[in-house]
Amino acid sequence: MPDPLRQVVTDPRVHRRRPGPPDADGRCVVYWMQRAQRATDNPALDAAISVGNALRQPVVVFLAPIPFYPHGNLRHYQFLFQGFEELATALARRHVGLVFRFAPDHRIEAFADEVGASLVVGDENPLREPSVWRERVAARLRAPLWTVDADVIVPSALLEKEQYAARTMRPRISRLLPQFLAKPVTSRARVPWVTARRVQSRLPSAQIPDAFPVGRNVSPVAGVHGGMAAGRAVLRRFVRHRLEGYATGRNRPERDGTSQLSPYLHFGHIGPRTVAVAVRDADVPAADKEAFLEELIVRRELAINFVRFNPRYDRLDGCEPWARRTLDEHRGDVREYQYAEAVLEGAETHDPLWNAAQRQMVQVGWMHGYLRMYWAKKILEWSESPEAAMEIAIRLNDRYELDGRDPNGYTGIAWAMGGKHDRAWGPERPVYGKVRYMSFASTGRKFDSKAYVARWLGDGERR
């Protein structure tokens, strides 16, 4: 086996889903791009290029957006599609081709046969649906399928099992980080993909075709643009203007002091390594960098670890036994307020802070992280059962947040409602039992909640 090929095979980021060596007589290496929608800082693309170069074969990216992802709607798809236009040019700079197709031509197996793939490379996504698709494709492909952990810094396989909490995750991450947190290198394919091969492709466009049957019940967010260039611009602005002060300012929802990079990370328009290296190398106090890298690496990769190793990540029975027990004991407690999902969705509760947070999410597809905790905990308090609360929170989060349908979302909700990665707290309270509680009074005192409420509800709606 040539050395570069051996390097790819032994890389802990690489999973051989359909094992076997790439076919030296194949015509090209195909990268089936799903989660990591970018041309740089993309370890899956790098692996495809390394194999292509070792075999002296060109590399082509196959991109086929599908309209039926659960809870996906126009808001998400517009952001996703906005990233497509610049991809072709950015890939061409690496001498890599792009073939863009819709259903019924969206099957990777058929495409791999059509172009004589020696190997199909994919990118990892720990969520249930993409995992099932990956398994199905692995069973049907003729070529081997290797998938690459492209959206974490520390390969998730090296963490071996579900981690109990940030305190068990942190030492493992710290030990492995120096090996994996390096500035991404951008190599080129030695044999360029030649488009004259007559392989049919649509022109990648930000325009969602009318016939693309995506749910149109949630409108796109005006003024927010998806894509690699937009993601890099958001990162640049954050590092320049808001990283300094992040350690103390990040829990001030009225100030927008966080990066707002979560939609770009979710859609793979920016890689976590690019973000981490920019922050690590910034000229700001160490405390601000550490606070940010704790969220981006320890917390984010803990969420990915949870979803990867716990198949019940979106259900209460995926949470710790102590939390399930205490919630069970308080199942029959009187709920002072109980709201139907439609009332919550319409931001019509008695609580102006909660309504403002809900309104922020519905209007701009993003909610401040501090308020996401409060938002989910109140849904637990105001629902008929913890199970119903979790289902409602997941539905609303996934429908409206641009960064929804992400391991971070399922983990955040499991943390808020089911004590995941948390511990038992006293005193025991109605409904919550020993699950950590947040009150309107104490949450509202920690920042200028009046300014936040006025911003999202308007003065007329403050109660």
Ligand SMILES: Cc1cc2nc3c(=O)[nH]c(=O)nc-3n(C[C@H](O)[C@H](O)[C@H](O)COP(=O)(O)OP(=O)(O)OC[C@H]3O[C@@H](n4cnc5c(N)ncnc54)[C@H](O)[C@@H]3O)c2cc1C
């Ligand atoms: C109930 C609840 C629901 C959530 N839903 C989502 C969701 O759907 N999608 C989502 O990406 N995040 C979710 N989070 C996690 C977190 O609140 C957001 O990632 C963060 O607020 C996004 O804003 P930012 O990019 O400005 O974060 P920054 O503070 O700038 O942090 C940078 C990055 O670090 C990661 N990060 C930050 N906080 C956390 C955290 N607590 N856990 C894991 N990773 C984190 C994110 O990738 C984030 O983009 C949720 C948290 C809770 C409590």
